[in-house]
Amino acid sequence: MSETNTHFRNVNENPCNMCMPMGGILALKGIEKTMVIIHGSQGCSTYMRRHISEHFNEPVDVASSSLNEKGTVYGGEENLKKGLDNLRKVYHPDFIGILTTCLAETIGEDIERIAQEYVRERDLSQDLVVAVPTPGYGGTHTEGYFLTIRRIVAKLAKKTQKHSRINVIIPNISPADIRELKRILSLMDIGYILLPDFSDTLDAPYSRLYRKIPEGGTPLAHIKAMSGAMATVELGITVDDSLSAGKYLEDEYGVPLYRLPLPMGIENTDLFLKTLGEITGKGVPKVLELERGRLLDSMIDSHKYNFQGRCAVFGETELVYAISTTCLENGIFPAVIATGSRNERLGALLAKSLQEGGSNYVLLNDTDFAHIREQCKIMKVNLAIGSSEGRYLTEREGIPLVRVGFPVHDQVGGQRILSLGYQGTMAFLDRITNTLLDNKHQNYRSSLYRKYFVG
Amino acid sequence: MLDLAIEERKDFVYTKSKQRKALKCDTDSISGAVSQRACVYCGARVVLNPITDAVHLVHGSIGCASYTWDIRGSLxxxxxxxxxxxxxxxxxxxxxxxxxKKLTKAIEELVQKYRPRLVFVYSTCVVGVIGDDLEAVCRAMAAKHNIEIIPVQSSGFVGNKSMGYRAACDSLLRLIEPRRGQKIVKRKNCLNLMGDFNLAGETWIIKEYLNRMGLALNVAFTGDAKYETLKTATQASLNIVQCAGSMMYLAKKFEEKYGTPFLRVSFVGIEDTVESLRRIAKAINDQEVYEKTEELIAVEMEKTIPVIQEYGKALQGKKAAVYVGGGFKAISLIKQFKELGIEVVMIGTQTGGPEDYAAINDLVEEGTVILDDANPAEIERFTLEKGAHLLVGGVKERPLAYKLGLAFIDHNHDRKHPLCGFDGAVNFAREVYSTVCSPVWKYV
Known part of the structure; x- marks a missing residue:
């Protein structure tokens, strides 16, 4: 087993991550009646909109302050304020997120001051605008995502009366997965505030009336009340304290924090339900017990096929952790584990289980796809699990890809991929097993012929 | 004047009437208007990326490279x-x-690993602000490795997407410049194609037409182009320019420096394809070429027209809205829709110039809304107000169309089927039919 990174290299060859403001947009799209403006040159917002649109198949409106040369030299304050005016005229949002870019940060824009001045000058609520510093060179979209959630909570949460709901803070997962978490919470009869909730905003049902800001998202009033919750469950064990909204609520308002992995796989889902039970005193309903039983049944049915799998798992840290542990539970060995983030926690968290897995593995931090590809060859990987970018491994090395995570832009339905809870885990494992079986069926006759007949 | 929520947008939009108006265009996007445009880097990358054997190195933070990794359909x-x-x-x-320093090391690493003869280094926003001397680094590394390393001045804030086209053209001009003392020998009946990116093999389709006309395609800018062939660009005796928005600058400079005339063409739609082929033949001015061209047109028309007419039967009287990148495509699309019996009721571009909009104005019917640098709110409003049945656009416009219950045509750099020439016209007609006449609309 080893941990490597690519720090000694000077080129990132086919990126395994996106930039900070991308994560910020995703987080803000999960807040009710919210609009986003990117403070920077015009391209950033357009590229990110395009990427998000392809994954969710939804319109994704994001404004830009469209900084030009003049704004870059003399400061973009006027541009940004005008942009805020304009987007309010067209979208009438209840909440606005300003995200910065490489450009705005490098020229030293003080967006916090500009934002405050703006609401004062226009006589608007102090709570209307949140500003988040998200320079492209400051981290990946994962860090941008969590930082933005923390800033939103810091902006809106106010001292409030205690109540019996719990906060659930989630990483970047599919709308289908968000809906599954909500279903589980409802089945357990638990009141919750889930942040951010883009299960409707980025996966809206067709309706005759078009809304510029789609319905749904975490209500602002709920975010304000997060400070009075019974507890926070943050599905973010790899998240640094400085980026954690749960940590903020614990430090500022004394809301007990439970940091859990995504409920994927038996152990993680059990832990999720057990923790919910401990916090609220609610038991696991029969429906979920049956689903657990079915998952176990399917795991047994597939275990020998799964044993054939040696996989590469890549992407955002929370998902990589959950997928890796789920694979280990099922005898699919994650030989290459990779993320574009610089994240110390992921390796430490996985080390014990991977070592027990008894085989060699590599953990790649801050990596790119050229490096992942190299390691896949060395580690004899026969399955890749992650976003559409992994199609590069299929094309170049013939390694089949099971798509999960963000972005899925070369197939439809990225927003509908379900992988959480007992049901989601079962769906995920079926996709894995069937990919292994397809591969087997395509090759076994010819490979046995070559091995034993031709010799 | 149309009433729009954002005051500054009023000059960019008008309804065609008897009185001719000048549309504001080719300028910076308005802050907060949710423009569909990308940036200078995007413009440069789109134009240069199809050069197949070059290393395309983005100097900047990671996002710019992430969002442009292998997303185009150039073959x-x-x-x-x-x-x-x-x-x-x-x-x-x-x-x-x-x-x-990092850039220097990056080039070293890439040269060692891939041994390219050509490297493009794209400048991004952050590099433009911190003031890295791209030119000096590229010059030093080029001298050291004896290859060509060309900086592309594409920092996002220095202008709009059109500025990126210009930055790309400047890089191309540097690349094709003959060595000092090298004599330029022009080859007869040999053409360069400008402004075609070999999306789904479109350059190959045009090349085949030229061959059947007895002409040779020297090199395309930049579909399926490679270092070796780009170096021979000055040998062509005529440049034909399709995407004028991105390549007119190159064509004009080319003429200025090397005396090569250019001709504007478009292979989008039957009418423009036929006209372009004839104009090329006329420019070559050779009886044999002229005859072969007419033969090609006759053979292809016979195959194509009945198919298009068949689709057209189901499409008569439908209304289309168009929002695309460049002017040439918009102009050709108006004519192509006419071939199918469809009227264009809203039309706009991201980067069209005054001449493009004048041409558009002349082609559309009164009442058609013409707009530059549109945003989702305007597209939503005018497609609905004008009763459009379908929208033509790119990746960002597609989900908007679908949410509005409109049919949609993908006319972008990501597509996987050719839309140029006669084959392309059939594909286009089929695509329009497949989306306008789909059974799914019965349920919405």
């Missing part, structure tokens, strides 16, 4: 190097202390 007959996205992946430290 290659050889190297696949262009389908990689290389980045210097600048981090905070680099921004503080400068990125030149």
């Amino acid at each position: 290659s007959s050889g190297s696949e190097l262009y389908r990689n996205s290389f980045s210097t992946d600048l981090k905070e430290q680099d921004v503080i202390f400068g990125g030149e």
Whole structure:
């Protein structure tokens, strides 16, 4: 087993991550009646909109302050304020997120001051605008995502009366997965505030009336009340304290924090339900017990096929952790584990289980796809699990890809991929097993012929 | 004047009437208007990326390379190097202390690994602000390795997407310049094609037409182009320019420097394809070429027209809205829709110039809304107000159309089927039919 990174290299060859403001947009799209403006040159917002649109198949409106040369030299304050005016005229949002870019940060824009001045000058609520510093060179979209959630909570949460709901803070997962978490919470009869909730905003049902800001998202009033919750469950064990909204609520308002992995796989889902039970005193309903039983049944049915799998798992840290542990539970060995983030926690968290897995593995931090590809060859990987970018491994090395995570832009339905809870885990494992079986069926006759007949 | 929520947008939009109006265009996007445009880097990358055997190195932080990795449908007959996205992946430290050292090392690493003869280094926003001397680094590394390393001045804030086209053309002009003392020998009946990116093999389709006319395609800018062939660009005796928005600048400079005349063409739609082929034949001015051209047109028309007419039967009287990148495409699309019996009721572009809009104005019916640098709110409003049945656009416009219950045509750089020439016209008609006449609309 080893941990490597690519720090000694000077080129990132086919990126395994996106930039900070991308994560910020995703987080803000999960807040009710919210609009986003990117403070920077015009391209950033357009590229990110395009990427998000392809994954969710939804319109994704994001404004830009469209900084030009003049704004870059003399400061973009006027541009940004005008942009805020304009987007309010067209979208009438209840909440606005300003995200910065490489450009705005490098020229030293003080967006916090500009934002405050703006609401004062226009006589608007102090709570209307949140500003988040998200320079492209400051981290990946994962860090941008969590930082933005923390800033939103810091902006809106106010001292409030205690109540019996719990906060659930989630990483970047599919709308289908968000809906599954909500279903589980409802089945357990638990009141919750889930942040951010883009299960409707980025996966809206067709309706005759078009809304510029789609319905749904975490209500602002709920975010304000997060400070009075019974507890926070943050599905973010790899998240640094400085980026954690749960940590903020614990430090500022004394809301007990439970940091859990995504409920994927038996152990993680059990832990999720057990923790919910401990916090609220609610038991696991029969429906979920049956689903657990079915998952176990399917795991047994597939275990020998799964044993054939040696996989590469890549992407955002929370998902990589959950997928890796789920694979280990099922005898699919994650030989290459990779993320574009610089994240110390992921390796430490996985080390014990991977070592027990008894085989060699590599953990790649801050990596790119050229490096992942190299390691896949060395580690004899026969399955890749992650976003559409992994199609590069299929094309170049013939390694089949099971798509999960963000972005899925070369197939439809990225927003509908379900992988959480007992049901989601079962769906995920079926996709894995069937990919292994397809591969087997395509090759076994010819490979046995070559091995034993031709010799 | 149309009533729009954003005051400054009023000059960019009008309804065609008897009185001719000048549309404001080719200028910076308005802050907060949710423009569909990308940036200077995007413009430059779109134009240069199809050069297949070049290393395309993005000097900047990671996003710019992430969002442009292998997303275009340009095909290659050889190297696949262009389908990689290389980045210097600048981090905070680099921004503080400068990125030149990292860039130098990055080029070293790439040269060692891939042995390219050509490297493009794209400047991004952050590099433009911290002031890395791209020119100096590229010159030094080029001299050291005896290859061509060309900086592309594409920092996002220096202008709009059109500025990126110009930056790309400047890089191309540097690349094709003959060595000092080298004599330029022009080859007869040999053409360069400008402004075609071999999306789904479109350059190959045009090349085949030229061959059947007895002409040779020297090199395309930049569909399926490679270092070796680009170096012979000055040998062509005529440049034909399709996407004028991105390549007119190159064509004019080319004429100025090397005396090569150029001709505007478009292979979008039957009418423009036929007219372009004839104009090429006329420019070549050779009886044999002229005859072969007419033969080609006759053969292809006989195959194509009945198919298009068949689709057209189901499409008569439908209304289309068009929002695309460049002017040439918009102009050709109006004519192509007419071939199918469809009227264009809203039309706009991201980067069209005054001449493009004048041409558009002349082609559309009164009452058609014409708009530059539109945004989703305007597209939503005018497609609905004008009763459009379908929208033509790119990736960002597609989900908007679908949410509005409109049919949609993908006319972007990501598509996987050709839309140029006679085959393209059939594909187009089929695509329009497949979306306008789909059974799904019965249920919405």
